[in-house]
Amino acid sequence: MNVLTAIKTRASAAALGEPGPTPEQLEAILGAGICAPDHGRLSPWRFVVLTGADRKILADAWAEMRLRVSPETSKADAEKEGQKAMRAPTIVVVAARVNVPHKVPAIERVVAVGAAVQNMFLAAHALGVGAMWKTGEAAYDDKVKVALGLAATDQIVAFLYLGTTLSKGKPREDKLSDYIIKA
Numbered sequence: 256m257n258v259l260t261a262i263k264t265r266a267s268a269a270a271l272g273e274p275g276p277t278p279e280q281l282e283a284i285l286g287a288g289i290c291a292p293d294h295g296r297l298s299p300w301r302f303v304v305l306t307g308a309d310r311k312i313l314a315d316a317w318a319e320m321r322l323r324v325s326p327e328t329s330k331a332d333a334e335k336e337g338q339k340a341m342r343a344p345t346i347v348v349v350a351a352r353v354n355v356p357h358k359v360p361a362i363e364r365v366v367a368v369g370a371a372v373q374n375m376f377l378a379a380h381a382l383g384v385g386a387m388w389k390t391g392e393a394a395y396d397d398k399v400k401v402a403l404g405l406a407a408t409d410q411i412v413a414f415l416y417l418g419t420t421l422s423k424g425k426p427r428e429d430k431l432s433d434y435i436i437k438a
């Protein structure tokens with residue numbers, strides 16, 4: 256698929272199901288991520304791939320966060336929230352490692368990882384793999400990060416959910432002229 260066609264036709268899936276990406280597709284998607292532009296070539300991206308039963312690591316950490324942060328929540332509701340980790344066969348947690356001392360500011364490393372996520376999203380689309388980019392409170396919780404094997408200082412940029420599109424989202428139809436500001 257031509258890159259402009261991929262950009263124009265990409266949309267978040269509204270619902271994802273089995274099967275998830277094959278190992279070859281997953282490697283191509285992660286490989287697209289590490290081709291993103293990155294100031295200083297610091298390669299700030301880190302990936303945690305959760306498939307099958309491993310998704311429970313995120314589900315459990317998410318539920319634990321809810322009970323800790325909002326103690327009025329019932330255990331059942333917290334577990335239900337954690338089950339969002341099961342809404343796709345594969346989750347790639349994409350994080351920026353920003354604690355390495357360097358003159359390139361942390362924000363530029365986070366932006367580079369955002370570019371990596373978009374590369375991954377487009378690669379998934381070109382391969383016929385459905386995707387959703389989510390974050391939310393769990394992405395900013397230190398204990399969730401540590402449960403996933405990340406450092407508390409890492410910045411989670413995306414929970415990239417991957418699978419078979421069950422329900423399609425709409426491609427964007429924004430008017431370019433709405434965003435052009437004349438100097």
Ligand SMILES: Cc1cc2nc3c(=O)[nH]c(=O)nc-3n(C[C@H](O)[C@H](O)[C@H](O)COP(=O)(O)O)c2cc1C
Pocket residue numbers: 265266267268387388389390391412424425426427
């Ligand atoms: C950094 C980032 C975080 C996001 N987090 C969420 C989220 O937590 N929940 C959600 O519903 N959408 C989230 N989105 C938005 C969707 O993934 C999606 O991009 C948006 O709804 C636009 O739809 P589209 O991808 O089809 O253009 C996030 C997008 C970005 C770029």
